[in-house]
Amino acid sequence: MSATAGRRSTLPGFGLTMGLTLTWLSVIILIPLAGLFLKTFELSLDQFWGIVTSRRTLNALKISFGLSFAAALVNLVMGTVIVWALVRYRFPARRLFDAIVDIPFALPTAVAGVALSSLFAQQGWLGAPLAALGIKVAFTPIGIFIAMIFIGIPFVVRTVQPVLIDLDPEIEEAAASLGASRWHTVFRVILPSLIPALLTGFALAFARAIGEYGSVIFIAGNLPNVSEIAPLLIVIRLSEFRYADATAIAVVMLVASFLIIFAVNRLQRWAQTRIPTH
Amino acid sequence: MTIELKHIVKKFGAFTALDGVDLKVADGELLALLGPSGSGKTTLLRIIAGLDWPDAGEVSFNGENALAQGAGERHVGFVFQHYALFRHMTVFENIAFGLRVQPRAIRKNEAGIRARVKELLDLVQLGWLSDRYPNQLSGGQRQRIALARALAIEPRILLLDEPFGALDAKVRKELRQWLRSLHSEISVTSIFVTHDQEEALEVANRVVVMDRGRIVQIGTPSEVYDNPATAFVHGFIGESIVLPVEVSQGCVRLGGRPLLDISADGAACGASKLFIRRHDMQVGPAGSGSLEGTVAHVRSFGPVQRAEVALCAGEGKTVIEIDAPRDRALQAGDLIGLQPRRYRIFAAQD
Numbered sequence: 001m002s003a004t005a006g007r008r009s010t011l012p013g014f015g016l017t018m019g020l021t022l023t024w025l026s027v028i029i030l031i032p033l034a035g036l037f038l039k040t041f042e043l044s045l046d047q048f049w050g051i052v053t054s055r056r057t058l059n060a061l062k063i064s065f066g067l068s069f070a071a072a073l074v075n076l077v078m079g080t081v082i083v084w085a086l087v088r089y090r091f092p093a094r095r096l097f098d099a100i101v102d103i104p105f106a107l108p109t110a111v112a113g114v115a116l117s118s119l120f121a122q123q124g125w126l127g128a129p130l131a132a133l134g135i136k137v138a139f140t141p142i143g144i145f146i147a148m149i150f151i152g153i154p155f156v157v158r159t160v161q162p163v164l165i166d167l168d169p170e171i172e173e174a175a176a177s178l179g180a181s182r183w184h185t186v187f188r189v190i191l192p193s194l195i196p197a198l199l200t201g202f203a204l205a206f207a208r209a210i211g212e213y214g215s216v217i218f219i220a221g222n223l224p225n226v227s228e229i230a231p232l233l234i235v236i237r238l239s240e241f242r243y244a245d246a247t248a249i250a251v252v253m254l255v256a257s258f259l260i261i262f263a264v265n266r267l268q269r270w271a272q273t274r275i276p277t278h
Numbered sequence: 279m280t281i282e283l284k285h286i287v288k289k290f291g292a293f294t295a296l297d298g299v300d301l302k303v304a305d306g307e308l309l310a311l312l313g314p315s316g317s318g319k320t321t322l323l324r325i326i327a328g329l330d331w332p333d334a335g336e337v338s339f340n341g342e343n344a345l346a347q348g349a350g351e352r353h354v355g356f357v358f359q360h361y362a363l364f365r366h367m368t369v370f371e372n373i374a375f376g377l378r379v380q381p382r383a384i385r386k387n388e389a390g391i392r393a394r395v396k397e398l399l400d401l402v403q404l405g406w407l408s409d410r411y412p413n414q415l416s417g418g419q420r421q422r423i424a425l426a427r428a429l430a431i432e433p434r435i436l437l438l439d440e441p442f443g444a445l446d447a448k449v450r451k452e453l454r455q456w457l458r459s460l461h462s463e464i465s466v467t468s469i470f471v472t473h474d475q476e477e478a479l480e481v482a483n484r485v486v487v488m489d490r491g492r493i494v495q496i497g498t499p500s501e502v503y504d505n506p507a508t509a510f511v512h513g514f515i516g517e518s519i520v521l522p523v524e525v526s527q528g529c530v531r532l533g534g535r536p537l538l539d540i541s542a543d544g545a546a547c548g549a550s551k552l553f554i555r556r557h558d559m560q561v562g563p564a565g566s567g568s569l570e571g572t573v574a575h576v577r578s579f580g581p582v583q584r585a586e587v588a589l590c591a592g593e594g595k596t597v598i599e600i601d602a603p604r605d606r607a608l609q610a611g612d613l614i615g616l617q618p619r620r621y622r623i624f625a626a627q628d
Binding site: 175181 | 327328329349350351352353354355356358360363364365366367375376378379380427430431
């Protein structure tokens with residue numbers, strides 16, 4: 001509150017917080033990522049291209065991105081159903097179920113991986129009946145898919161839940177009194193209002209699945225070209241001391257992830273201008 | 279469309295929101311449900327709309343049981359206090375919503391829907407806003423769009439819940455007149471809920487006054503204003519001076535002193551309340567009326583001067599506010615006589 005200050009903002013502290021933000025983001029995110037890019041410059045362009053377009057790398061990337069996308073889609077649908085049940089209905093142990101949603105956030109991913117792989121192994125509780133039907137889950141791409149669903153579910157639930165809670169019940173009553181069926185009310189009024197939150201939840205679940213390592217490697221089987229995810233291929237290259245190879249794959253993942261998240265963000269911004277949260 | 283309610287009871291837990299309400303609404307009427315918050319007026323409106331269900335009682339439209347139908351089947355237009363517009367849809371799509379969700383057999387084609395929406399936008403005089411989103415509109419505009427949306431389905435009954443409650447005073451006044459002229463144009467049976475007595479008296483053909491889950495009076499605006507049925511109605515509608523009096527043997531006493539020229543008029547003996555409208559107090563020279571007091575403060579605006587008068591009767595502490603015409607200037611310190619032109623006496627516990 002100095003009397004000499006010229007222009008005063010009603011929201012002081014811009015310089016301080018902006019400085020801290022930039023410093024922090026640089027130290028924690030940008031500088032390590034810059035190091036990643038620098039490391040790849042040890043490779044010539046031909047070498048880089050050769051590594052990135054090798055059959056094993058392409059398959060690993062395809063598995064990582066493809067299954068992550070599919071898992072995020074499943075989470076989008078099932079997460080919405082779970083949010084609906086948790087927010088709209090009062091049932092016994094509702095709070096317990098609400099807390100269970102957060103478990104994938106906190107559980108060490110390796111523990112989740114071990115638990116899932118023993119559950120879905122051919123002698124496991126779920127693996128045995130599925131094997132009888134001829135479906136093999138553990139040590140196949142389906143196993144990766146399931147691990148990715150497991151770790152992604154809280155992202156959708158936790159982003160959509162507060163928005164659904166805040167949704168004015170009067171808009172549903174308005175729809176009903178205008179003659180809309182329940183189906184029309186849900187699909188024309190409620191879900192469209194949730195679109196920005198659904199997109200955010202989807203993007204977060206997708207991003208999380210792309211980066212997942214711990215739980216997937218236990219259940220995946222890790223066969224090159226079949227069930228080997230890109231993060232694992234990076235670790236394998238590192239253990240072979242082929243650091244530049246590892247960073248080349250990492251750079252591709254980074255750029256691809258960034259582009260996807262950027263695209264989702266744009267989509268979300270577009271939705272938000274049409275569906276403001278207030 | 280006539281509406282008939284028979285002995286409607288609605289409880290929320292231990293709270294009785296509606297306690298045996300009977301009401302008949304004639305075709306084409308514009309009716310106001312007036313009462314303080316918690317009097318049950320909104321609950322009653324929601325029951326008519328099918329958004330709430332009574333615990334007991336009957337609701338019929340044109341003699342037909344309405345409780346057998348859900349909200350969507352009753353063809354009732356409902357306008358919410360906070361508009362409840364669909365914020366992800368343009369104004370046009372908001373109004374078209376009720377037409378688009380109709381069963382395929384009776385649904386209009388796209389051209390028919392467009393024509394109907396345009397007609398409604400013209401009716402509410404907001405055609406130029408059809409491509410905007412609700413968050414780009416002012417409160418008054420949103421309310422008119424909400425009304426157009428409710429009218430799109432050609433409702434048999436129009437219900438409005440505190441339609442102007444969230445708007446500022448000037449817009450509220452404009453919309454009142456607009457609603458009244460709109461009603462005379464489309465003459466659909468309409469009920470609106472309000473806690474604002476001025477709004478009810480100015481807009482409605484008939485006013486239903488509610489208190490604590492019951493209807494206390496039904497009448498035209500002038501009936502409820504001039505002949506309030508109970509002390510509650512007198513106190514709630516119009517501004518009243520209330521004096522605690524004692525009635526015994528046809529004589530009305532204020533603080534032990536009998537009030538001349540005020541007859542008990544059949545009021546029961548015992549503690550009572552004397553109600554006088556502020557503007558019904560005739561000012562004269564000291565000693566000329568049944569009450570006497572000293573002017574404490576005068577504010578003049580518009581056609582009247584509002585004076586605070588400390589009455590000499592009673593414990594000498596009773597201060598009342600009166601509205602007097604400006605032809606006789608009052609000044610602080612004047613000793614004046616007061617004679618009520620009209621007054622009502624109600625038992626104290628009413």
